[in-house]
Structure formats: C-alpha cells, structure tokens
Amino acid sequence: MNWDTQFAHRTAQMKRSTVREILKLTSQPDMISFAGGLPAPELFPVDRIREATDTVLHERGREALQYSTTEGMAELRGWIAERMSASGKLNVSPDNILILSGSQQALDLCARVLLDEGDRVIVENPTYVGMLQAWKPYMPDFTAIPTDENGMIIEALEPVLAAEPDAFKLLYSIPSFQNPQGTTMSANRRAHLGRLLAHYGLPMYEDDPYGDLVFEGEKMPTVLELEAEARGSRDIDGSVMYAGTFSKTLTPGLRVGWVAAALPVIDKLVQVKQATDLHTSTLSQFITYELLRDPQMLETHVATLRRVYRERRDLMLATLEEAFPEGVTWTRPTGGLFLMVTLPEGMDAVQVLQEAVKQKVAFVPGDGFYVGPEGTGANTFRLNYSNARPERIVEGIRRLGSVLKEMMAAKA
Ligand SMILES: Cc1ncc(COP(=O)(O)O)c(C=O)c1O
Numbered sequence: 001m002n003w004d005t006q007f008a009h010r011t012a013q014m015k016r017s018t019v020r021e022i023l024k025l026t027s028q029p030d031m032i033s034f035a036g037g038l039p040a041p042e043l044f045p046v047d048r049i050r051e052a053t054d055t056v057l058h059e060r061g062r063e064a065l066q067y068s069t070t071e072g073m074a075e076l077r078g079w080i081a082e083r084m085s086a087s088g089k090l091n092v093s094p095d096n097i098l099i100l101s102g103s104q105q106a107l108d109l110c111a112r113v114l115l116d117e118g119d120r121v122i123v124e125n126p127t128y129v130g131m132l133q134a135w136k137p138y139m140p141d142f143t144a145i146p147t148d149e150n151g152m153i154i155e156a157l158e159p160v161l162a163a164e165p166d167a168f169k170l171l172y173s174i175p176s177f178q179n180p181q182g183t184t185m186s187a188n189r190r191a192h193l194g195r196l197l198a199h200y201g202l203p204m205y206e207d208d209p210y211g212d213l214v215f216e217g218e219k220m221p222t223v224l225e226l227e228a229e230a231r232g233s234r235d236i237d238g239s240v241m242y243a244g245t246f247s248k249t250l251t252p253g254l255r256v257g258w259v260a261a262a263l264p265v266i267d268k269l270v271q272v273k274q275a276t277d278l279h280t281s282t283l284s285q286f287i288t289y290e291l292l293r294d295p296q297m298l299e300t301h302v303a304t305l306r307r308v309y310r311e312r313r314d315l316m317l318a319t320l321e322e323a324f325p326e327g328v329t330w331t332r333p334t335g336g337l338f339l340m341v342t343l344p345e346g347m348d349a350v351q352v353l354q355e356a357v358k359q360k361v362a363f364v365p366g367d368g369f370y371v372g373p374e375g376t377g378a379n380t381f382r383l384n385y386s387n388a389r390p391e392r393i394v395e396g397i398r399r400l401g402s403v404l405k406e407m408m409a410a411k412a
Pocket of ligand 1: 037101102103104105128174179207208245246247252256257
C-alpha cells in the first residue's frame with residue numbers, strides 16, 4: 001500500500017523537521033538540554049497532587065471518572081471566570097470559558113472554526129512554532145510584523161491595517177514573555193493594540209501561557225482587557241479570544257487549559273471540541289479544581305516558580321555574558337521560560353546545534369519560529385532556562401560558548 005498518495009492535501013504542510021531528529025538525542029541523560037519548553041520537574045507539587053487526587057476519588061470518584069460536558073467542569077469554569085474578573089476590568093461569565101486539553105487545543109480548534117484557505121493572518125515574527133504547526137494545514141497567508149525588545153511593533157502594524165482595513169481574518173500574539181524570545185509587549189503597545197482591534201473589529205488570538213511568571217514589576221493588563229476598555233465594555237463580547245493554561249503554573253501533565261471568548265465563539269468551539277475528544281479529562285479537571293480550591297496553593301506555588309526561574313534566568317544571563325563571544329547578542333526576558341540568541345549574520349544555528357550536541361548541549365534553532373523566506377532567522381536560537389539545574393546551566397552555556405568561539409574563529 002502506498003500511503004503517500006492517500007493522505008489529504010493539507011498534510012503536505014506538515015513536515016518532519018530535521019531538527020526534531022537531532023533533538024531526539026536530548027533524552028540522553030548526560031545531555032544538557034536547553035531545548036524543551038519544560039518547567040522544572042523538581043518543583044511540581046507532587047504531594048499536593050497526590051492528596052488532591054485522593055480527595056477527589058474519595059469524595060467525588062464516580063463523577064470524576066465519568067463522561068462529562070464538553071464545556072468543562074462548572075466549578076473550574078467558575079474559578080477561572082472569577083480570577084479573570086479579579087482586576088475589575090472584566091465581568092467574565094463561566095459561559096465565556098471553555099475548558100480544553102491544554103491551551104494547544106485552542107490553537108487547533110480556533111483554526112478549524114476560523115480559517116479558510118488563503119485567509120490572511122497577522123503574526124509577530126518570530127512566533128510560536130506550535131501555532132504555525134496547528135494553522136499551516138489550513139493554508140492561511142501569514143503577514144509578519146517585526147518585533148523588538150517591547151514585543152510586536154504596533155507602530156508597524158498600524159499602517160498595515162490602515163492600508164487594507166478589511167483584509168485580515170485574525171491576529172495572533174503572545175504578548176507576555178513570548179515564546180521564543182521571552183520578550184513582553186509594553187503597556188503602551190498593548191493599549192494601542194487594544195484600540196486598533198476595537199477600531200477595525202479585527203479578531204485576535206491572545207496566547208498567554210506565561211503571563212503569571214513575572215520576575216520583575218507587576219503583571220501587565222491583557223489585550224483582552226484593553227480591547228474591552230477601548231470599546232467601553234466590561235463584557236467578553238469583543239474580538240479577542242484569550243487562551244490560558246495551568247501547564248506552566250501547576251503542571252503540563254494534567255493537560256488542562258482554557259479559552260475565554262465571546263459566546264458565539266465558545267459555541268462553535270464546543271461543537272468542534274465535541275468532535276475532537278468529547279471533553280477534557282474529567283479526572284484532570286477535578287484534580288486541578290481541588291488544588292485551586294485552596295486559595296493559598298496557586299499563589300504560593302507561582303511565587304516559588306517566579307523566584308527559582310528568576311534565579312536561573314539571572315545565572316544564564318551572567319554566564320552568557322562571561323562565556324559567549326563578541327558579536328553574539330540575546331534577549332533579556334523579565335519573565336517566562338525562554339531567551340533568544342542572535343548570532344552574527346551568515347551563521348547557521350542548525351550547524352551550531354550539530355556541533356553542540358557533540359559537546360552534549362542542545363537548544364532549538366530559531367528558523368522554525370519565523371514566518372518568511374527560507375533561511376529567515378537562521379542565525380538565531382532559543383534557550384530555555386527553567387528546566388536545567390543551576391550547575392548544568394553554567395556548564396551548558398560554557399560549552400556552547402566554546403563551540404561558538406571555535407566556529408567563529410574558523411570562519412574568520
Ligand atoms: C505560546 C504557547 N502557546 C501554547 C502552548 C501550549 O501549552 P499547553 O497546551 O501545555 O497549555 C505553549 C507551550 O509551550 C506555548 O509556548
């Protein structure tokens with residue numbers, strides 16, 4: 001049987017990446033990997049989750065093991081709605097919330113209900129590779145807006161929208177501690193974006209897995225809040241769909257995320273989710289809610305994550321300063337899990353990775369995060385600082401520095 005001729009046309013957009021093959025090596029125990037977007041496993045609240053699971057099975061076992069509604073557990077939707085309303089800027093109803101199997105599912109479901117072939121989608125460059133993977137099979141036409149240390153350059157977006165006000169279907173952004181750069185959209189730009197979305201009635205997908213992992217200063221208002229403010233509303237009845245998750249604040253293994261959106265959007269998403277997986281794991285939702293019912297639990301845990309990740313970020317930045325050669329630059333995130341390195345023009349991060357894995361260090365080359373002609377972002381790579389222990393961060397960055405120095409000396 002030749003299966004290659006049987007697959008749907010859209011699968012032509014799905015490529016197995018050579019980088020993935022290299023990164024398979026990262027599971028070797030002596031490899032220092034800065035590649036995954038992984039939280040620190042030693043900080044997972046394992047004991048609390050064991051207790052919560054016991055309580056759930058003891059008190060509500062029959063419900064927690066049964067099929068459930070597609071929308072998700074009522075108490076959990078209520079908890080999220082309340083938390084999203086806590087700033088006083090929004091009145092979020094539990095009806096605006098759909099519980100998902102990780103926020104990655106929101107990307108898949110939104111594409112399915114919103115994107116037709118050729119629809120034009122605005123993204124920041126670089127952007128989340130998992131979004132590109134989820135959306136490319138629907139064959140949209142991406143328009144890339146450049147970024148700087150304050151996120152998507154909204155001053156560059158404005159003329160694009162003004163020139164073709166009705167041309168775009170959707171805008172995608174990760175305003176807080178972006179994957180892959182770790183950078184954050186400034187308060188002014190967020191407010192500006194909120195006004196533009198309200199003015200043009202342009203739908204936006206606000207992807208926010210990292211917003212709570214703030215190392216410095218206060219959490220920024222969401223674009224969801226600012227678009228509502230620009231319309232003089234407190235209701236989620238505008239053009240922003242907001243995706244959140246417990247993957248980075250509790251644990252990714254439970255696979256519990258959510259989308260908050262206007263009721264017609266939720267209604268459509270419920271229909272496609274029903275066809276996809278009926279509902280998110282009931283047991284996972286019950287355990288998550290049992291953890292969240294303790295009002296101190298999440299706050300205390302997130303405070304620990306912020307402290308530990310901030311220390312690791314500081315250590316990585318200090319070691320980069322000490323070990324990387326001149327001509328190499330990097331972002332300085334104020335939260336989240338990642339930073340991004342830029343090599344001198346003409347260098348190829350995939351070649352650097354090939355050398356680095358020989359020295360037992362891994363990272364993700366940046367070109368997969370970019371929209372644009374082949375080779376865009378080839379001289380960039382992403383480093384994760386949340387997963388490796390401090391001594392491994394120092395050792396790994398020093399080894400990478402030596403690899404870069406050698407490669408740059410050979411080129412000179
Ligand atoms: C920007 C972004 N969106 C969405 C996700 C998906 O996260 P999850 O499905 O675990 O909620 C990730 C995960 O790394 C991410 O970086």
